[in-house]
Amino acid sequence: MATVTRSTELLPIREKVLAGERLDLDDGIALLESDDLLTLGDLADTARRVRGGSDDVFFVNNLYLNHTTICRVKCKFCAFAKTSKQPGAKLWDIDDLVEHAVTLRRTQDFTEIHMVGGENPHLDLGYYVDVTRALRQALPDVHLKLFTASEIHHMTKLSGLEHEEVLRELVAAGLDTLPGGGAEIFAPRVRKIIAPGKEPAEYWFRVHRAAHAMGLRTHCTMLYNHVETFEERIDHLLRLRDLQDETGGFMAFIPLPFHPQNTVFERRGWTFTTGADDLKMIAVSRLMLDNIEHVKAYWIMISTPLAQIALHFGADDVQGTVVEEQIAHAAGAVTPTEEKVEALVHLIAEAGRVPVQRDTFYRELRRWA
Numbered sequence: 001m002a003t004v005t006r007s008t009e010l011l012p013i014r015e016k017v018l019a020g021e022r023l024d025l026d027d028g029i030a031l032l033e034s035d036d037l038l039t040l041g042d043l044a045d046t047a048r049r050v051r052g053g054s055d056d057v058f059f060v061n062n063l064y065l066n067h068t069t070i071c072r073v074k075c076k077f078c079a080f081a082k083t084s085k086q087p088g089a090k091l092w093d094i095d096d097l098v099e100h101a102v103t104l105r106r107t108q109d110f111t112e113i114h115m116v117g118g119e120n121p122h123l124d125l126g127y128y129v130d131v132t133r134a135l136r137q138a139l140p141d142v143h144l145k146l147f148t149a150s151e152i153h154h155m156t157k158l159s160g161l162e163h164e165e166v167l168r169e170l171v172a173a174g175l176d177t178l179p180g181g182g183a184e185i186f187a188p189r190v191r192k193i194i195a196p197g198k199e200p201a202e203y204w205f206r207v208h209r210a211a212h213a214m215g216l217r218t219h220c221t222m223l224y225n226h227v228e229t230f231e232e233r234i235d236h237l238l239r240l241r242d243l244q245d246e247t248g249g250f251m252a253f254i255p256l257p258f259h260p261q262n263t264v265f266e267r268r269g270w271t272f273t274t275g276a277d278d279l280k281m282i283a284v285s286r287l288m289l290d291n292i293e294h295v296k297a298y299w300i301m302i303s304t305p306l307a308q309i310a311l312h313f314g315a316d317d318v319q320g321t322v323v324e325e326q327i328a329h330a331a332g333a334v335t336p337t338e339e340k341v342e343a344l345v346h347l348i349a350e351a352g353r354v355p356v357q358r359d360t361f362y363r364e365l366r367r368w369a
């Protein structure tokens with residue numbers, strides 16, 4: 001009976017979804033406050049199908065790299081960053097990094113490199129440009145998805161150039177798209193608590209807006225379950241939706257659950273999200289972001305079993321093979337650091353969906369019937 005009552009509460013939102021109407025801040029908060037998980041999943045899956053989604057579920061064969069763990073910012077939620085004197089501090093020599101990637105390519109047929117790192121104060125723009133060019137020359141057919149908006153902003157500080165100028169140099173060296181990291185939660189109140197040393201959200205938007213204006217496609221994220229309110233989560237999604245209305249440059253949204261291990265939040269008693277938290281956030285993201293085509297179930301942080309269920313809660317992408325993930329694992333992720341193509345195909349098929357291997361632009365490379 002309780003479920004029926006709660007479902008009735010979401011009926012006005014269901015009517016909006018079926019009519020293709022846009023959901024607003026109050027709708028988003030009502031969805032997050034609902035405990036009716038199955039209705040949320042059904043609504044999100046319905047929204048996905050109403051907007052033209054099919055049973056296709058995508059993944060990419062990709063390689064994760066981190067060129068440096070050294071970072072000046074000290075975000076309180078981060079277990080990855082090191083000062084240059086701490087154990088684990090690392091800065092890849094460019095030749096070694098490229099050789100490492102080339103060696104891995106001999107056995108793994110990845111089509112994309114996803115590379116992010118700390119805001120290392122000891123670098124200059126030349127390092128970023130040179131590493132991009134070196135990867136491009138060594139692996140000309142691999143898509144380069146490199147550097148968060150925070151790192152691009154860091155490069156403007158290192159070089160004195162504008163965001164557009166930095167992006168132009170990187171694109172000339174071989175950059176193809178930007179990942180979505182550095183977004184965290186946009187609300188200033190939250191950023192002040194969790195990342196007081198990080199630039200305001202306006203810079204994240206400036207970088208992505210500039211990238212879109214140059215024809216670069218990008219990704220967007222949200223790190224949830226730390227100090228933010230439901231209203232601040234929905235505000236974050238609405239800000240992304242607004243930019244997408246303006247530019248259409250985002251390809252996918254990735255909700256990232258906060259992992260507290262090895263951060264100050266662990267000592268203060270924060271815990272990992274539950275499966276219900278994660279499924280709810282994926283469903284609400286799918287419902288609110290009516291203009292971003294893909295929502296990812298990021299198996300690295302939510303586990304492969306939950307990613308399977310998430311495919312019925314609005315997600316249509318399980319990210320990729322990854323290989324060597326370090327950031328989530330530093331913060332306590334207990335998932336493997338890579339999955340093989342066969343495992344992802346099995347995961348998707350067993351969830352009753354059609355596995356489709358994609359390139360970074362969601363062009364189909366292979367389909368499993």
Ligand code: SF4
Nearest residue numbers: 071073074075078081
């Ligand atoms: S989240 Fe990024 S910017 Fe913040 S401390 Fe970690 S590596 Fe540095």
